[in-house]
Amino acid sequence: MKITRLLPWVIGAATAVASLLPIQASAEADAEQIVRNSCLSCHTDEGSSALPQSKGQKSAPQWSRISHQRKTPEGWLMSIARMQVMHGLIISDNDRRTLVKYLADRQGLAPEETTGFRYAMERRLNTQESFESEEFTQICARCHSGARVALQRRPASEWEHLVHFHLGQWPTIEYQAMGRDRDWLGSALNSMVPQLAKQFPLESKVWSDWQSAQKPSLAGSWRFAGSAAGRGDVEGSMSITGSDEKGYQLELMGSYADGTAFKGRGQGIVYTGYEWRANLNIAGVAMRQVFAASKDGSRLEGRMFEALHDEVGMDISALKDTGVTNQILTVQPSYIKAGETQKLTIVGNNLKGKLSLGQDIQISKVLEKGKNKILVEVRADTKAKLGGRSVTVGKSKGGDLQVYDRIASIQVVPNFSVARVGGNGGSTPKVTSAFQAEAWAPGLDGKAGTDDDLRIGFIPASWHVEPFDEAAKADKDTRFAGTMDATRGVFSPALAGPNPDRRMSTNNAGNLKVVAKLTDGDTTLQAEGQLIVTVQRWNNPPLP
Amino acid sequence: MNLITLKNKKNGRLVLPLVSLFSLSILIGGVSESVEAKTNQRLVVGNEYMLVTNYPNNLHVLDLATEKVMKTCQLPDDFGPGAIKVSPDHKTAYVLNNHYEDIYGIDMDSCDVVFTARQSNGNERVKSIFSFAVSPDGKELYTIQNPTLLNKDHYRIQEPRLAVYDTKGGLDAKPIRSFPAPRQVTVMSVAENGTLLMAGEDFYAVDVNTGEKTVALANRNWQRPLYAAPDVLNAWPMDTANNEFLSLYTTARFQDETMDLNSAEWIYGFHTIDLKTGKAESIDFGPITEIYFTGMRNPADSNIVYGVLNRLAKYDISKKEMINAAPLDHSYYCIAMNDKGTRVYLAGTFNDVAIYDADSLEKTGSIKLPGGDMAITTAQVFRR
Numbered sequence: 001m002k003i004t005r006l007l008p009w010v011i012g013a014a015t016a017v018a019s020l021l022p023i024q025a026s027a028e029a030d031a032e033q034i035v036r037n038s039c040l041s042c043h044t045d046e047g048s049s050a051l052p053q054s055k056g057q058k059s060a061p062q063w064s065r066i067s068h069q070r071k072t073p074e075g076w077l078m079s080i081a082r083m084q085v086m087h088g089l090i091i092s093d094n095d096r097r098t099l100v101k102y103l104a105d106r107q108g109l110a111p112e113e114t115t116g117f118r119y120a121m122e123r124r125l126n127t128q129e130s131f132e133s134e135e136f137t138q139i140c141a142r143c144h145s146g147a148r149v150a151l152q153r154r155p156a157s158e159w160e161h162l163v164h165f166h167l168g169q170w171p172t173i174e175y176q177a178m179g180r181d182r183d184w185l186g187s188a189l190n191s192m193v194p195q196l197a198k199q200f201p202l203e204s205k206v207w208s209d210w211q212s213a214q215k216p217s218l219a220g221s222w223r224f225a226g227s228a229a230g231r232g233d234v235e236g237s238m239s240i241t242g243s244d245e246k247g248y249q250l251e252l253m254g255s256y257a258d259g260t261a262f263k264g265r266g267q268g269i270v271y272t273g274y275e276w277r278a279n280l281n282i283a284g285v286a287m288r289q290v291f292a293a294s295k296d297g298s299r300l301e302g303r304m305f306e307a308l309h310d311e312v313g314m315d316i317s318a319l320k321d322t323g324v325t326n327q328i329l330t331v332q333p334s335y336i337k338a339g340e341t342q343k344l345t346i347v348g349n350n351l352k353g354k355l356s357l358g359q360d361i362q363i364s365k366v367l368e369k370g371k372n373k374i375l376v377e378v379r380a381d382t383k384a385k386l387g388g389r390s391v392t393v394g395k396s397k398g399g400d401l402q403v404y405d406r407i408a409s410i411q412v413v414p415n416f417s418v419a420r421v422g423g424n425g426g427s428t429p430k431v432t433s434a435f436q437a438e439a440w441a442p443g444l445d446g447k448a449g450t451d452d453d454l455r456i457g458f459i460p461a462s463w464h465v466e467p468f469d470e471a472a473k474a475d476k477d478t479r480f481a482g483t484m485d486a487t488r489g490v491f492s493p494a495l496a497g498p499n500p501d502r503r504m505s506t507n508n509a510g511n512l513k514v515v516a517k518l519t520d521g522d523t524t525l526q527a528e529g530q531l532i533v534t535v536q537r538w539n540n541p542p543l544p
Numbered sequence: 545m546n547l548i549t550l551k552n553k554k555n556g557r558l559v560l561p562l563v564s565l566f567s568l569s570i571l572i573g574g575v576s577e578s579v580e581a582k583t584n585q586r587l588v589v590g591n592e593y594m595l596v597t598n599y600p601n602n603l604h605v606l607d608l609a610t611e612k613v614m615k616t617c618q619l620p621d622d623f624g625p626g627a628i629k630v631s632p633d634h635k636t637a638y639v640l641n642n643h644y645e646d647i648y649g650i651d652m653d654s655c656d657v658v659f660t661a662r663q664s665n666g667n668e669r670v671k672s673i674f675s676f677a678v679s680p681d682g683k684e685l686y687t688i689q690n691p692t693l694l695n696k697d698h699y700r701i702q703e704p705r706l707a708v709y710d711t712k713g714g715l716d717a718k719p720i721r722s723f724p725a726p727r728q729v730t731v732m733s734v735a736e737n738g739t740l741l742m743a744g745e746d747f748y749a750v751d752v753n754t755g756e757k758t759v760a761l762a763n764r765n766w767q768r769p770l771y772a773a774p775d776v777l778n779a780w781p782m783d784t785a786n787n788e789f790l791s792l793y794t795t796a797r798f799q800d801e802t803m804d805l806n807s808a809e810w811i812y813g814f815h816t817i818d819l820k821t822g823k824a825e826s827i828d829f830g831p832i833t834e835i836y837f838t839g840m841r842n843p844a845d846s847n848i849v850y851g852v853l854n855r856l857a858k859y860d861i862s863k864k865e866m867i868n869a870a871p872l873d874h875s876y877y878c879i880a881m882n883d884k885g886t887r888v889y890l891a892g893t894f895n896d897v898a899i900y901d902a903d904s905l906e907k908t909g910s911i912k913l914p915g916g917d918m919a920i921t922t923a924q925v926f927r928r
Contacts, residue, residue, distance in 0.1 A: 042696045065697050161698045168692035168699035171671045
């Protein structure tokens, strides 16, 4: 039995994340009325509150199943969408949005509870998971990410319901590979459920603390910086206006390291007091932001990516202008080679004081000295002390700078990636894959590959692909699967569909070795990663 | 709450006539009277036939002498998986269909539906995962039912049961007996003495009157020194001309007690239970070089076993080596043979049956089917 379902995310992530967006926060009463109208034909009203309620909420209505789980906004969206597709729930998009907001606010995850699993929300679909528990991996993370599980909190009874739902919905689970080799239901109920209930319980101190914590507004002006695979460093400013209740507006201006400027505007919403989701348009391209705000509301961390090509994006950190002088966000690039002269950008808020890069690094020219950005040309002595150091502006520290004398090794990041054929008249666009070369210094012992190696950062390299193995060579995968941009490290896969030029008219899939090369002084360094080029992803739910 | 079941059925009925009309006129190309005439055509005693099912919901009777489609019967409701068992008198084809829920008995001479077991009832939704069989006297049909209670806001998995139907139960057949059964049971067969054999965690022999079960052949719990537990993919409840209940397995044999998988030998083999004598054996037949979905022994030479998926391969069992392999135009899932052991028929996926010479593995023909994908159909060969 195939697992085919008509879920709304078959067309692509864009729609899914977008469903969380345009914002019209409605009152609690509205949400509760929606539940009564839409859900209680199947779910039951349980009367008074059982969950620990946040400040100011004396009692809250309780509904079967619904009130006994906590999850991310994406998680709530998926659950309600499932009610629509599998059980015939009828609900308008507007009401669904209101409910997701209501449920994620009251039954979300504390910031700490998402640590380590944010990649799923941030749509880093190339993340290779590895869990300590082999059993968990085989029982619960073989069809979808383990993050989907780890981003939920339930009591044992609700984890148990979930197991019954899975086997009931997909009866062949216990007959498939990694199902038929064991008592699947027994293991799921008797081993997984207690472990999940223990590790991901409904009630937790971090959650009750977060519920009673003050949730700062994210309105204000922000400096952001980040790095985009295939493009290098970015930095810019973002202004957020509005409120948690009414929704936020945002405007953004930035530039890439090569000087290319970009700007955009859009709308944002905050779930659970810290989960920032925004929908914006940058030069005609629809983009999304998935950020987590720090508890004090002064920082945002996460990822901004193209709505239609969520693999194309950048890691972002942002720092709110709190009026304090000399808040340093970052230094770009974050490394300098001893004996060399290069440009450095210091990104921050209210930069007024004197810039210091520590001993043995001289500022030879100040190219730009703005309130939020200092651009300088600097020279590091040949004898400069190696390793990490802090950059200071006035009395404030911030921004790490690595000083290195030679690159001992490089690594391809990500080391394993998946690109997907697409286009060619089909509904699914191509999925590209971008690679970066991460450079490492040998550290004190002068040897590469030891524990004291120091990460330098991402360094420009030249790129090409090779057949991964004999089969790939015989099938000429390098010729058919797509092309690698030699300078940017971005692989564009070929078109979808059968290719009459290939053996057995197979599609343009391939198994490739991704090779990065660079020279540092007299040494040429090389590193390899693997790239699988495969068919389209037909089902693309908000959480992988 | 059985919204799900209801919805599917409704869709099925609405969609089905359109789809079958389309495929009949476009793909058979024949006018409707000839189709009508064909559905009533009787099978000829002494002739050998093969059955397969395909989308949108066809049961095809193939005449193996002429290597042509003799007739096509329409099945009710939705297609899937379309697994087939043939009654011992070779008059009725039983098809597990409609999302693994219902079993239909089709009189092959008239194409009439003569038996229907709708296993789901109310909010209890029941699926059988390829697990059904007919008694040697043709009087009873056995299925393993996997029930789930679809409650209003939660599901509950129930214990599986062995349900026994009277094949004369008609179009609304209800079980006449039922017994608790183990989970994870797939294909089944009935020994000549009436003992029900079922493949599950292990292979069980079940008394159909008391429900008592014993292990007929150890599978997951086999105790072969230095062997890993075998893996069996059992989605095709095929019967064989040599009357055995056979399932391919893959396993690994370790070099020594360290159980190091890196140095282990990867092995293909088959479990077999002789339906006449009840003799059960697990026999290795060669190293794993490729995957097969189904396999079958040659009824004329029990030392030869075939396997199929991306190639059709032939093994000498005692020598434990592959003696020949033929490339295929596409993957085929399900293998069948004529009773003389001279032809191999390949079915499953796409809509053509490929025919190979059992000795040379030369392709000798193919039968194009009206309709679409055979998916995971069972191919059953019998002589009327």
